Amino acid sequence: MTPADPATPQADTHWDPRRYRTFGDERSRPLVDLLGRVPVERVNDVVDLGCGPGTDTPVIRERWPGAMVHGVDSSHEMIEAARRGADPHTEYRQVDVRQWLAETQSTGLGERPQVIVSNAMFQWVDGHRELLPEIADLVAPGGAFAFQVPGNFDAPSHVLLREIASRPEYARHITEKLRDTVIGAEEYLGDLSRPGWSVDAWETTYMHVLQGENPVYEWISSTGARPVLHALPAAEQQKFIAEYQAALREAYPVAEFGTVLPFRRIFVVATRSAGA
Template structure:
């Protein structure tokens, strides 16, 4: 979802273009959460709120608080009906007022450089028997990201964009398993690569415009932004060639559910 990314301005409409594809990992993460009736749920990095609403559909008696750093996303989320509380907040400094039965964080932690140090604090915020469930992208070695890093580091763009994209901002499943097991957790950690078929003109470019490109685009003026997108779009078309049936876009995701026994 839209997440902690410095000064990046998030666009709910752009993010929602591939809403079904982005929702699937969230659903598969929650399918592994073995809680019968959590009373207090917190969604850290809720984006525009549609996925938060699905928590309420599964656990209709729960109190659900949701936070995101983007005022644009929270403004969109507040239009969703139901027993949900949406607030602008920095998930990196979030502190609960009371123990939480379930903490959910969907496609957020890769925006927070020190998140391995943050996870034990979130575990400590859980009520007895509570769960922490999160998923992060794991495709940072894919062409979509290696090409972006190459461009940002090139002589043409380095001055403005050299530090805009971090190379490997997440651990692999084994890394999260080791980290959280050291803090006494039972951990279910796994990864999935989705073979996605995207439709439309320049669909991979449209995908990353909703996420990985946000910190880049917000640093550039209109003319430079158009020039960057033209060059990057051409490189993406070569890496992900379109076909009559669509454009194949593999996407690796890393999932963790952790908590007490």
């Protein structure tokens, strides 16, 4: 949920926490699976990069009940929503991940966190792979840096989004780049494999069963389709939505039990040795 590199056109950081929570269980499930692979038990501090509206905090708290959770997100709306539900062992800060990294490297975090985690944020950050080793280096010896990102940019939901958005009547309004790069677990494994580190990387495809008339659109309209929807004037936006929904209904047909949305995700846990 962090905007792109400041060298690129400013990304849209306006998020709707209510819509994002619509599929809260499905969005939190990968984090549960991710944290289950983090081999760190004694944790005082966890940094949650791209914390959103705070929906991941209970998941982190369940894994490490006594930890202080430090949430970071670029969206004002998301941070305000997170703060409304905050407990005394959480703090939330609105800041871009690059700015957070630069400030942290300059001033330090005080006591290093045992865990830095990110649940579906780095896909929003241009050039994020170059940041990963630097972020990992902030964890304490014996700690871990764990993240997951979507790997479904070649799925029909995203292919159709790009195809329809490229039509002249829509493309002239869209200035933000639509991300279409699929990065595999193997590349991340190489990015973070260094002396003093062990890296666990894997991929999982979830079969989410969604309910409703346009469930795939409802899912992606609060995340991947945001740059397009927010860029379009009202008349073009309504036309785009109608065309996109029709294409999604054809690509993801309704079964008796609901609409199946296959969703590939990529997971990485980089663990720092106690002596590193």
